Amino acid sequence: MDQYIGPEEVLRKKREYLIPCVYHFYDQPMQLVRGEMQYLYDHTGKRYLDCFAGVSVVNCGHCNPDITKAICDQVTTLQHTCTIYLTQNIVNLAERLSQITPGRLQKSFFCSSGSEANEGAALLASIYTGNHEFISLRQGLHGRTKLGMSLTGLSLWRTDASPVGGISFASNAYCYRCPLGKQYPVCDLACADEIETVIKTATSGKVAAMFAEPIQGNGGMITPPLGYFKRVKQILEAYGILFIVDEVQTGFGRTGKMFAIEHYEVEPDIMTVAKALANGTPVGAFIAKPEIADKYTRPGASTLGGNPVTAAAALATLDVIANNDLPARAAALGAQLKAGLLALQERYPLIGDVRGLGLMLGAELVSADKSPASHELDTILEKLKDRGILVGKNGPNRNVLAFQPPLVITREDVDYLLNQLDDVLAEV
Numbered sequence: 443m444d445q446y447i448g449p450e451e452v453l454r455k456k457r458e459y460l461i462p463c464v465y466h467f468y469d470q471p472m473q474l475v476r477g478e479m480q481y482l483y484d485h486t487g488k489r490y491l492d493c494f495a496g497v498s499v500v501n502c503g504h505c506n507p508d509i510t511k512a513i514c515d516q517v518t519t520l521q522h523t524c525t526i527y528l529t530q531n532i533v534n535l536a537e538r539l540s541q542i543t544p545g546r547l548q549k550s551f552f553c554s555s556g557s558e559a560n561e562g563a564a565l566l567a568s569i570y571t572g573n574h575e576f577i578s579l580r581q582g583l584h585g586r587t588k589l590g591m592s593l594t595g596l597s598l599w600r601t602d603a604s605p606v607g608g609i610s611f612a613s614n615a616y617c618y619r620c621p622l623g624k625q626y627p628v629c630d631l632a633c634a635d636e637i638e639t640v641i642k643t644a645t646s647g648k649v650a651a652m653f654a655e656p657i658q659g660n661g662g663m664i665t666p667p668l669g670y671f672k673r674v675k676q677i678l679e680a681y682g683i684l685f686i687v688d689e690v691q692t693g694f695g696r697t698g699k700m701f702a703i704e705h706y707e708v709e710p711d712i713m714t715v716a717k718a719l720a721n722g723t724p725v726g727a728f729i730a731k732p733e734i735a736d737k738y739t740r741p742g743a744s745t746l747g748g749n750p751v752t753a754a755a756a757l758a759t760l761d762v763i764a765n766n767d768l769p770a771r772a773a774a775l776g777a778q779l780k781a782g783l784l785a786l787q788e789r790y791p792l793i794g795d796v797r798g799l800g801l802m803l804g805a806e807l808v809s810a811d812k813s814p815a816s817h818e819l820d821t822i823l824e825k826l827k828d829r830g831i832l833v834g835k836n837g838p839n840r841n842v843l844a845f846q847p848p849l850v851i852t853r854e855d856v857d858y859l860l861n862q863l864d865d866v867l868a869e870v
């Protein structure tokens with residue numbers, strides 16, 4: 443390994459050699475040098491309780507020994523071959539995904555990121571339906587590639603001034619600030635019904651698919667009411683439009699079920715995954731119902747997607763999730779954390795809303811007039827960091843505190859986080 447250079451030099455080289463869109467948190471960022479389950483360690487040896495998990499990636503904990511061993515065993519045996527040769531990890535992984543994904547999702551294509559997975563899912567939907575338009579939700583995020591960014595409704599992540607055409611956006615189910623000015627449940631899910639209006643009035647009628655995250659992560663932990671996706675799916679089916687669920691941030695136990703769409707009891711036609719699939723080793727996939735998948739017959743390959751090492755890491759990750767029942771753990775600890783956040787909300791009007799499922803929770807910070815308290819959020823983020831706790835921020839105004847810890851955290855860790863947050867809120 444290269445000689446240790448320290449955070450100042452890392453920052454200098456970052457400014458000099460990385461494209462500036464690669465942004466970072468914190469005024470004085472620490473240099474992370476080691477990870478161990480729910481903890482990260484900086485260059486001074488200071489320990490941090492990681493409550494962001496690299497944005498829902500490290501669900502099984504940093505350097506989880508079982509996953510590390512699987513990677514090391516594979517990397518010293520056969521590191522890479524292209525998919526033109528037969529190897530077994532990739533097919534075993536696809537088989538495992540077909541067993542744990544909802545409904546009839548069965549056939550997978552592996553790539554290396556969530557953006558690529560969404561690109562591939564869109565292509566498959568077009569091949570199957572013969573249509574080329576898409577519907578997406580405001581405040582959603584689906585990637586940083588040309589199409590991924592074009593499907594993204596969150597302006598903060600839409601740098602491209604000339605996005606791909608043929609994409610129409612519908613209101614999201616953001617009950618705390620309803621885009622339709624209504625109130626749940628008297629609204630009777632008007633935002634879901636709006637999708638039919640979008641189909642009829644904003645598209646040519648030839649729509650291939652609708653993309654949606656079950657919970658919008660970067661969008662601010664926007665968590666639709668439980669009946670929402672059933673209504674959406676009924677509308678899509680009536681118009682022959684596929685439903686592509688983006689589980690890149692919500693998948694693999696994070697929300698208290700293996701996949702977040704299971705809370706809503708609907709069967710997606712295609713699912714996209716990445717991030718936590720291999721606990722941080724780069725991999726992505728789209729998984730489709732067989733009759734849809736089987737239409738994609740022309741040669742397709744991803745040089746690195748689903749290579750023996752990442753597939754071994756993913757298989758070991760799925761074992762860790764199953765053997766430790768991490769979805770149930772996320773549900774139980776998420777309930778503890780949410781109850782704690784709701785108790786804090788009673789005492790601190792700065793917390794306007796608490797939402798999310800399992801260990802994918804957000805606290806929207808607001809001023810007395812409900813305007814976004816983005817500055818206060820940054821102060822809280824810094825103060826928690828000083829106290830050795832890392833949390834995230836998201837939402838269009840960056841005023842939503844994001845809690846997405848590794849699912850291996852403990853009850854004591856949750857109590858510690860809540861106590862420290864209580865102190866910090868009192869200071870702010």
Ligand code: PMP
Pocket residue numbers: 497554555556557558560583584585586655659660688689690691716717
């Ligand atoms: N979809 C969702 C829901 C995401 O949160 C992200 C990344 N934040 C992506 C897609 C893109 O994934 P990647 O960064 O692996 O390309």
